[in-house]
Amino acid sequence: MAKTLSESLQRLARDAIEYDDARSGFFLEHHLALAAGAGLAVSALMAPSRSAAAVRGIAAGVLLVRGLSGRDGVRDWLQVRSTAPAPRKLSPEEIRETWLL
Numbered sequence: 001m002a003k004t005l006s007e008s009l010q011r012l013a014r015d016a017i018e019y020d021d022a023r024s025g026f027f028l029e030h031h032l033a034l035a036a037g038a039g040l041a042v043s044a045l046m047a048p049s050r051s052a053a054a055v056r057g058i059a060a061g062v063l064l065v066r067g068l069s070g071r072d073g074v075r076d077w078l079q080v081r082s083t084a085p086a087p088r089k090l091s092p093e094e095i096r097e098t099w100l101l
Contacts, residue, residue, distance in 0.1 A: 014099055034067025 040060035047053035090098065 018095075030067045030069070032067075033063045037061070037063030037065075037067055 037060045040056050040063060044053045044056035044060055047056055
């Protein structure tokens, strides 16, 4: 059975998320993304055309979400610690079940 474009995009997104969760971030990665997102948001307000403003706004939104997310993001900066126990590593079978593959 051939995969649809939607399924392929979902798989690509899952792979990207799994890769990002598995790797360690570089120094101040989320802080730089947050600063770049804020800068793009300001530049979107001063864009010469609507299309340029839209593109800059979308990119700013993506960078702002990236800067605010993850264990190295604002959570680390504010020193928020979870009281829940650390999650255990899932087996490949459990990951497949979770993603409904």
